[in-house]
Amino acid sequence: MSDIDDTEVPTPPSFVGLHWPGTLIERMGMEVIEHTAQRTVLTMPVEGNRQSVGLLHGGGSAALAETAASLAAQAQAWSVGARSAVGVELSISHLRSTRSGQVTAVATALHLGRTSTVHLVDIRDEGGTLISSARVTNRILGGPGWGQRGAGAPPVDSPTTV
16 A cells, blocks of 8 residues: 555646747747646647748747647646756657648657656647657756755746736
8 A cells, every 4th residue: 555645646737728928938829728747738820930931930840849848847847846847858850841720739748757757749730740740858847855956946937817
């Protein structure tokens, strides 16, 4: 029998419907549709996020992938009593292009630990075609015992409701 009482683990707050004024999330038009450590879904319009030849910019896809995985990692951080999560590695393959509509990123957990997370992020167009696939690693900061040998992490920017 376990000494851990799962009923006392706080539920991390959800980012669904929240906005971060003045951030890249706002600037690129990203919206949080679903948010848990195991699975986080974001959408982003192609309009305003194109490269000079009219295609969705690869950097836009990369920013969307890292944002989806980082928000999922933030939920994991809170569930283990930590303060924040920060991206430390991003690898993305651009498989197809798109010129219009919106794209959807789905971050799915491969590893949820006390000090790190790894998520796979698939980005699809409105027709369900896979546009990009990414793997993102996040470091969890500010957990129990963290910072005893160094400075603490800054708090996560506070989102606002619309």
